[in-house]
Amino acid sequence: MTEEKSFTEKTSAADTSIGFDYQHYYFLYRILNLGKGQSVGLEVKDDVHTELDADFNVLYQLKHTVQTNSGGSPIALTELDGDLWKTFYNWSKVISDGADGRGEVKEQLSFVAKTEFHLVSNKSESKTNEFVKKLVASQDFAEFNDVDVHLVQLHKKTKDEKIAAYISSVLKLDVNVRWRFFANIRFELGADDIIGMVKRSIHEKIIAERKVDQVFERLDSQVRSDNFIAVKSGGFSVISFDEFITRYRKIFEDARNGKLVQYNFEPVVPSDVFNQVFVARLVEIGALNSSDKERAIEYTGQKIRLSTNLEKWVQAGDLVGEDVAQFHDSVYTSWDNEFHGAFGQCDSIEDVVDCAVNILRRLRRERFSINESVLDVKLSNGELYYLSDIGKIGWHRDWAEVAK
Structure with a gap:
């Protein structure tokens, strides 16, 4: 039997806070994996986005859950999961956004042809999620008809009005646009240890393992500060490969040259400071x-x-x-x-x-x-x-x- 949450638990900002942190650390992870000529943005074109060479974009929707299964692991992404369909709904609106010049099918096809759509979540894969299975297994446009048929079935099956509306928004896309969209969807599930992913990327920048935590703490603090300043001044949190090298190179150089790097923290002082x-x-x-x-x-x-x-x-x-x-x-x-x-x-x-x-x-x-x-x-x-x-x-x- 599920225990009813108290009012305080229902209104707690903890879930929202960890979601923002998850988004921040994924942004940091993508920065560390930039290539020459590429850039990463935070809450500009999507939760996170990457601009690759030749005007190709990757949009990332980040979904974090604090819900766990009986084994203590994050719950799986189910077939009628609100996170799944809210994400697809958001993307369908981006694809058909007339304000960005994509009111017609031609423009929508052009957009989805040069865009990948990644759903990133700490939720695990579900063996019973037939929709995702069919979507991932589809190799050519002919196979997307099966995906469409299953999509219609899910629309009829769900009793949740919000999810039905989300699915309906996807179905309203022109079939050619929808199938091209399906072809460019990717899933990054089970991404629970996001900080570990960031630290591994730091280590792969030829940073000794014993120095990784120092680099992580400095980089995390500086990127957070720079993001805050950028947004506060009315700008956007976008950073290119060259900007990353310019702004944060010294953090990595300090770790490689053996220089002692100060740990920044707020010390806890004794209550009676004069008794020293x-x-x-x-x-x-x-x-x-x-x-x-x-x-x-x-x-x-x-x-x-x-x-x-x-x-x-x-x-x-x-x-x-x-x-x-x-x-x-x-x-x-x-x-x-x-x-x-x-x-x-x-x-x-x-x-x-x-x-x-x-x-x-x-x-x-x-x-x-x-x-x-x-x-x-x-x-x-x-x-x-x-x-x-x-x-x-x-x-x-x-x-x-x-x-x-």
Whole structure:
């Protein structure tokens, strides 16, 4: 017995959200598989479309389901599936769109002759879907008569008014247009691991497997941002092969040349940011006001980003533990060179604090290196805060005594 969904479940945006994400990642997948002279668009001519050489288009309709069968896999695409017939309906309207100059059969035939129509879904193939079986098995126009006969039978069979209307729209196409349309339909079913497909395509761009996740995260973030900016400014999300190379080449070059690439994430900071050793060291020299929580959070974020990136680089095999130890030791030495003897001329408490602040200021300007990769200023500052937090360095002349 099927359990009735609550009102909250019925109105949840989760299904819609994952559908948009599925569309985005398929767009990314198609970008990664572009050839010279080709381009890919998102929500321009269809959910996704590709323009190939010689003015040939491939239209992709993306259908994602969160429904699963008893085995936990996505449900199959059935013969009277709403996703199937809504897709065919959409395409029939595109084919016969008078506003695009396709009001007559001649123009429609010209359009379908140079267009492929791909239904992409995480739904699996159904052994009982006779319509799709007949459509896929048809080799020449004579065999499409069987498809047409079956189409008419489905139109009579369905009790769903929407699906009947969708099928009717397909049947209204001229028979020659319809059969040419049938000949150019393709099914990409079972495409459930869409992120895995994207990552495999990245790997096939001669990116080492251990670097794939880094490239994926950077590319995903940048493409999303570029799409948002394009749409916000009134443009379209279309990218050509040459534009892809120009915009995103550096992401792949960084992964190939061994350069450490920073992981971008929003760090989770402790609830009481002032209950940290490095924060106390900053407060005691007036480099941080004890009421400036916003700045304390920013410094804490820098510390967490540094330590997390070091961990991730080791986990990914970009660094080994010895590299990290040498890095910490090198930064410690930079601090020691600044700190040693810096307070010789300090006669007052004010002088000591001024000298301490100057040491901190000079070191904050540094950009430290690890394995020939130069870290940005925020990660470099994060290393100073990390070493201070573990009790390795401080700023006040008597910081070690205060720490005890």
